[in-house]
Amino acid sequence: xxxVAVEVDHVSKxxxxxxxxxxxxxxxxxxxxxxxHEDFWALDDVAFDIAEGETFGIxxxxxxxxxxxxxxxxxxxxPTTGEVRVRGQLAALLELGAGFQPELSGRENIYMNASxxxxxxxxxxxxxxxxxxxxxxxxxxxxQVKFYSSGMYVRLGFAVAVNVEPDVLVVDEVLAVGDxxxxxxxxxxxxxxxxxxxxILFVTHAPDLVRAICDRAVVLSDGKMIGEGPPGExxxxxxxxxxxxxxxxxxxxxxxxxxxxxxxxxxxxxDGRPVHITAIEIDHPGTGTRHYIEPGxxxxxxxxxxxxxxxEDVVFAIEVHNVNGILIFASDTQIMAQHFDALPGEGxxxxxxxxIPLLDGTFTLNVGIRSARGGTVYDWRExxxxxxxxxxxxxxxxxxxxxxxxxxxPSTA
Amino acid sequence: xxxxxxxVTEAILAVRAETAAERGPKQTRTVAARLGLRQRFTELWxxxxxxxxxxxxxxxxxxxxxxxxxxxxxLNPALTLAVFWVLFTIFLPNHLPDFVVYxxxxxxxxxxxxxxxxxxxxxxxxxxxxxxKVAFPREILPLASVGSAFMFMLFQSIVLVLFMAIVWHxxxxxxxxxxxxxxxxIVVFAAALSVFLSAVNVYLRDTQHLVxxxxxxxxxxxxxxxxxxxxxxxxxxxxxxxxxxFLNPITPIAMTFQRILFNSMHPRYTNEPHALIPNGxxxxxxxxWYVYSDLAVLGISAVLLLGAIALFGRLEGNxxxxx
Numbered sequence: 001x002x003x004v005a006v007e008v009d010h011v012s013k014x015x016x017x018x019x020x021x022x023x024x025x026x027x028x029x030x031x032x033x034x035x036x037h038e039d040f041w042a043l044d045d046v047a048f049d050i051a052e053g054e055t056f057g058i059x060x061x062x063x064x065x066x067x068x069x070x071x072x073x074x075x076x077x078x079p080t081t082g083e084v085r086v087r088g089q090l091a092a093l094l095e096l097g098a099g100f101q102p103e104l105s106g107r108e109n110i111y112m113n114a115s116x117x118x119x120x121x122x123x124x125x126x127x128x129x130x131x132x133x134x135x136x137x138x139x140x141x142x143x144q145v146k147f148y149s150s151g152m153y154v155r156l157g158f159a160v161a162v163n164v165e166p167d168v169l170v171v172d173e174v175l176a177v178g179d180x181x182x183x184x185x186x187x188x189x190x191x192x193x194x195x196x197x198x199x200i201l202f203v204t205h206a207p208d209l210v211r212a213i214c215d216r217a218v219v220l221s222d223g224k225m226i227g228e229g230p231p232g233e234x235x236x237x238x239x240x241x242x243x244x245x246x247x248x249x250x251x252x253x254x255x256x257x258x259x260x261x262x263x264x265x266x267x268x269x270x271d272g273r274p275v276h277i278t279a280i281e282i283d284h285p286g287t288g289t290r291h292y293i294e295p296g297x298x299x300x301x302x303x304x305x306x307x308x309x310x311x312e313d314v315v316f317a318i319e320v321h322n323v324n325g326i327l328i329f330a331s332d333t334q335i336m337a338q339h340f341d342a343l344p345g346e347g348x349x350x351x352x353x354x355x356i357p358l359l360d361g362t363f364t365l366n367v368g369i370r371s372a373r374g375g376t377v378y379d380w381r382e383x384x385x386x387x388x389x390x391x392x393x394x395x396x397x398x399x400x401x402x403x404x405x406x407x408x409x410p411s412t413a
Numbered sequence: 414x415x416x417x418x419x420x421v422t423e424a425i426l427a428v429r430a431e432t433a434a435e436r437g438p439k440q441t442r443t444v445a446a447r448l449g450l451r452q453r454f455t456e457l458w459x460x461x462x463x464x465x466x467x468x469x470x471x472x473x474x475x476x477x478x479x480x481x482x483x484x485x486x487x488l489n490p491a492l493t494l495a496v497f498w499v500l501f502t503i504f505l506p507n508h509l510p511d512f513v514v515y516x517x518x519x520x521x522x523x524x525x526x527x528x529x530x531x532x533x534x535x536x537x538x539x540x541x542x543x544x545x546k547v548a549f550p551r552e553i554l555p556l557a558s559v560g561s562a563f564m565f566m567l568f569q570s571i572v573l574v575l576f577m578a579i580v581w582h583x584x585x586x587x588x589x590x591x592x593x594x595x596x597x598x599i600v601v602f603a604a605a606l607s608v609f610l611s612a613v614n615v616y617l618r619d620t621q622h623l624v625x626x627x628x629x630x631x632x633x634x635x636x637x638x639x640x641x642x643x644x645x646x647x648x649x650x651x652x653x654x655x656x657x658x659f660l661n662p663i664t665p666i667a668m669t670f671q672r673i674l675f676n677s678m679h680p681r682y683t684n685e686p687h688a689l690i691p692n693g694x695x696x697x698x699x700x701x702w703y704v705y706s707d708l709a710v711l712g713i714s715a716v717l718l719l720g721a722i723a724l725f726g727r728l729e730g731n732x733x734x735x736x
Contacts (some may be wrong), residue, residue, distance in 0.1 A: 015734060071733060075444045075548035078730035084444040090548075098546030101470055103477045112470060115463040116547050 004087065005168055005199040006050040006073060011082035013043040013068055013223075042068040043079070044223040050216075052087070052167075053197040057210040057217030057231065059238045065223035066203050067172065070094065073201065074170050088167025088199075091117050095172075096157030102146035106137055109145050110160055117164045127163045134185075135159035155182060162189050168199045187213075207235040207360070211396055232392040235360075239292065239390050262287065264385050268306075275307040275314060275342050275369055276379040282365075282387055292388040295400035296355045299387060303349040303367050305379075307342040313373060314342045316349040319366040322398075328363065334372050342369075357400045359391045450719065453726055456550045463549060467557035471532075472564055486568040490517070490524065494576070497638065507639070511675070514582050517573045518674040519637030519667040522595075525566040526603050526663060527628050532558035533607025534614050534624050541736035551732065552725055555607035563600060577674070585676030591703050595669040598711035602662055605717035612721075612728040615735050634661045636668065641696055662714070665706035671695060672703055 017038045042065045050056045060066040071077040073084050074092035099116050100109050110131055114124045124131075132141050135155040145153065162169070171190065190213065193200055202214060210217050210231050217234035219227045219241065227237035263281045281302040284293045293299060303316055317332035333340060333349070340349075365387070368380035391400070443452070476482045494513050501507045501516075533555035537544060540554050577584070614620040639645060649655045658664060672695060 072444060075442070076545065077733050078444060080730075082445070086442045086444070088440070090442070092548065095546045099543040101474060103474045104470065108470075108473070112466045115460075115466050116543065116549055118459075118549075120462055 003052040004049045005052040005054070006056075006087070006201065007083075007085040008046055008048050008050075008069075008073065009083045009085065010045050010047045011043055011069070011072055011079040011084060012041060012045055013065075013072060013077065014080040015040045015042050042223050043072065045082075046218075046220070046223075046225050047082075048218055048225070048228055050199060050201065052199055054216060055194055055200040055202060055214050057214035057234065058201070058203045058220060059205065059207065059210055059217050059234055060220035061205055061242065064220040066205075066220050068223075069220065070170060070172055070201070070203050086168055089118055089164070090168040090170060091161050091164040091166035092170040093158065093161050093172060094170070096154045096161065098157070100145050100153065100157070103144060105144055106132075106141040106148070106156060109156070110141075113157070113160045114164060117161060118166075119164045123165075131156075131159045131163050134163070134189075136182075151182075158182075158186055162186075162193075166198070168201065169193055170201045170203075172203050207238060208396055211235060211391075211394060232394060236292075236390050236392055239388070240290065262385075266381055266384060269379060272308070273378055274309050274311045275305055277303055277367060277369060277381055277384070278306050278346070279304045280365070280367055280381075280385050282385050284387070292390040293356060295359055295389060295391055295393075296357065299353045299356050301351040301353075301365060301367070301385070303351070303369075304346065305342065305349065305369060306346045307344050309344055311342040311371075311378070313371060314340055314378065315370050315372050316340075316351075317366075317368045317370065318351050321364045321366065323362050323364075328358070332370075339372075356387075356389060358389045359395065359397055359400050360389060361398075362386055362388050448726055450723060450726075453550065453552070453722055457552060457556075460550050460553055464553055464557055464560060467553060468560035468564060471557060471561035475561075483568060486565050487572045490520070490569045491572050493520075494572070501638070511580060511582050514573075514577060514580070515640075515671060515675045516637055517576070518670040519635055521566060521569055521573060522599055522663065522667050522670055523632060523635055523637060524569065525562050526599060527632070528565060529559040529562035529603035530606050530610065530628065531624060532562060533603070534610040534621055536607070537611045537615050537732060538618070538621075538736065545733045545736055551729055552608055552722055555611040556604055558611075559600065559604045559607050562603070573674070582674075583676075584674045585672070588673055588676070588700055591669055591700065591707065592673055594704060594707040594711055595666045598707045598714055599663070599666045601711055601718055602714035605714050605721045608718065608725050609721035612725045612732075615732055616728065631661070631663070634658075635663050636671075641668065646696070659706075662710045665703065665710060668696065668698075669703045669707055672698075 017040045046065075046069060058066045058069060068077065070092070071094070072079045073086065074090060074094065075084075075086075076092070076094070099113055101112060104112065110128065111121060111124055115121065132138070135152070135158070137152060137156060140148070140152065145156075148156070169190075190200060194213070200213075202210070204210060214231050216229065217231055218225055219234050219238045221241055226241055227234060229237070262283070263279055265279045266277055268278065269276050281300075281304070283300040283302065285297055286293060301318060303318075315332050315334040317330070319330040320328040322328055363386060364383045365385045366380070366382050367384045369378040370376060370380075371378070442456075472483065476485055479485060481488065494517060497516060498513050501512055536554040536558045537551060543549075544551060544554075576582075610620055610624060636645065645658075646655070649658045675695065
């Protein structure tokens with residue numbers, strides 16, 4: 001540690017976006033000085049250092065500039081201003097099998113591709129069996145690559161790239177390919193790299209992967225660095241930023257956010273019902289300052305209703321679903337043994353979660369009013385509201401289980 | 414089982430440690446808008462193995478799945494020779510003795526130059542897939558085109574040697590060494606043009622077509638199918654335009670090849686500049702004229718190559734987005 005492996009020194013990259021691309025001589029002459037272009041800064045003054053042995057994540061949405069940054073670091077693109085300095089050999093897994101020659105055999109391609117990535121023939125010879133073994137190619141190795149299945153192609157690409165033994169490994173979102181077994185193998189290999197003290201640069205838009213393997217991460221948005229820090233922190237920034245940009249338009253109309261509970265007005269049902277829900281309010285300790293709760297924080301969901309007549313024995317129900325539509329939790333006031341008669345007028349039903357034991361994610365709320373006895377549903381609102389949970393820690397999963405570890409060595413056990 | 418595995422692991426670890434030791438201290442690589450020429454050359458030198466692979470690949474891929482394979486690279490010039498021989502000895506006799514040897518001396522050089530420059534011009538665009546995905550010194554691509562063209566020239570020279578053996582045409586063994594500066598000059602000149610044109614072609618795709626047309630005309634500026642002495646020499650000399658003829662850097666090189674290979678038709682030397690042997694074929698320039706001309710071309714080409722690589726570096730930054 002201590003040594004800097006990758007130094008990104010105030011890198012900016014400008015792309016020229018042309019209305020139309022004139023790449024023939026005639027067009028260039030005809031449209032001389034006329035080809036209008038707009039400057040588009042894909043990267044804007046990005047600066048950070050990656051220490052040797054660190055696993056570093058770059059988080060960002062599609063189009064945030066993370067691929068451009070990766071290409072600048074691996075030397076495929078040159079920055080418009082600024083410099084990138086890389087100590088040691090770098091191998092980039094941007095596209096597996098890039099540069100394979102379909103006409104040549106797998107064997108020839110291994111040598112060719114390895115030398116493209118900077119490995120000498122002598123080194124390839126020593127690792128040849130390992131590469132073939134890792135790629136699970138067996139006797140297919142002497143077949144022309146054009147007869148390979150896409151799986152074989154990708155496996156061979158990865159096998160060559162990781163065997164280049166780079167000091168710095170750059171991994172784009174390539175792990176999404178191949179079957180599950182192979183993916184696990186790739187992840188294992190990356191972990192092995194980590195344990196060998198190599199530097200890994202990891203680019204993704206999947207926060208869970210960052211949490212799982214990175215030591216530190218930067219968050220990019222529109223080519224600008226919006227933050228840098230440990231994974232939990234970076235993911236929080238990333239999520240927050242995502243929400244902000246998504247909510248920016250909504251909130252602009254609503255004016256400055258007051259430190260009041262988030263209130264969602266619900267249109268009244270068109271047919272006459274004795275009781276219906278008018279709005280819900282979601283409240284948590286960070287209301288007004290942030291849009292998420294942390295695991296274990298309380299959450300209050302207030303259901304505002306209006307009754308036009310006396311309705312006896314009403315039951316308020318609440319459901320929590322995750323983004324995949326899986327029911328996380330459902331309960332109602334009947335289960336909680338609370339008898340309630342709704343009087344004409346407006347009232348509220350408060351649901352108070354003492355602590356939300358959930359990890360990362362967005363969760364939707366369904367709320368409803370029904371009769372206790374029969375099947376009469378007075379009102380039922382799907383996805384009436386939602387809340388977001390962000391986990392600043394390193395644990396992954398769905399539920400924040402309270403956990404203690406107690407380690408004993410043989411002498412004390 | 415577990416033991417076997419650990420042995421394998423240890424072997425792998427040993428290989429890795431060895432590699433690390435061999436690689437020595439880590440080198441720092443800089444990615445920036447401008448790199449010094451020295452760094453460009455260092456990176457080129459580091460990629461020399463890649464160069465070899467690319468040359469080999471081009472040769473392999475060219476004749477893969479063809480029955481006669483690389484025999485084609487010899488059949489092709491052999492058939493061309495046959496056609497020209499029939500044409501210029503039987504139907505349109507040009508009265509050049511052993512015309513095929515004379516012509517082949519020049520076309521060997523010309524074919525190399527044409528293949529190198531044409532292949533080089535399209536090399537970056539044609540390899541867009543790798544250029545966009547892998548980082549390596551991209552000059553390697555046009556240079557590899559020059560390399561593979563050179564290999565093809567070697568194959569073709571086998572045909573020439575065979576033919577010379579058949580007609581028992583003796584080259585000028587004693588002056589053979591002049592071929593070295595001549596070859597060096599043409600290689601460096603072709604490399605300079607390839608590197609330059611490959612980069613330009615990324616931005617202006619017309620370049621490829623333009624080069625094809627220019628090469629077509631250029632061929633006739635080289636004394637390959639016609640004799641330099643006689644009509645050509647006289648007409649240029651009459652208007653004091655010989656210098657224009659020699660402005661073409663391929664000309665002295667092709668003439669060097671003819672001078673060495675076609676030599677036996679050269680009855681005497683004179684030291685008189687631009688003198689011609691009456692009824693002869695070759696110019697009567699003394700040996701050192703060939704050496705100096707070739708060295709001059711080599712020197713100018715080397716400067717051009719430096720310039721081409723520097724320019725390539727300037728244009729390279731946007732390759733990945735232009736392709």
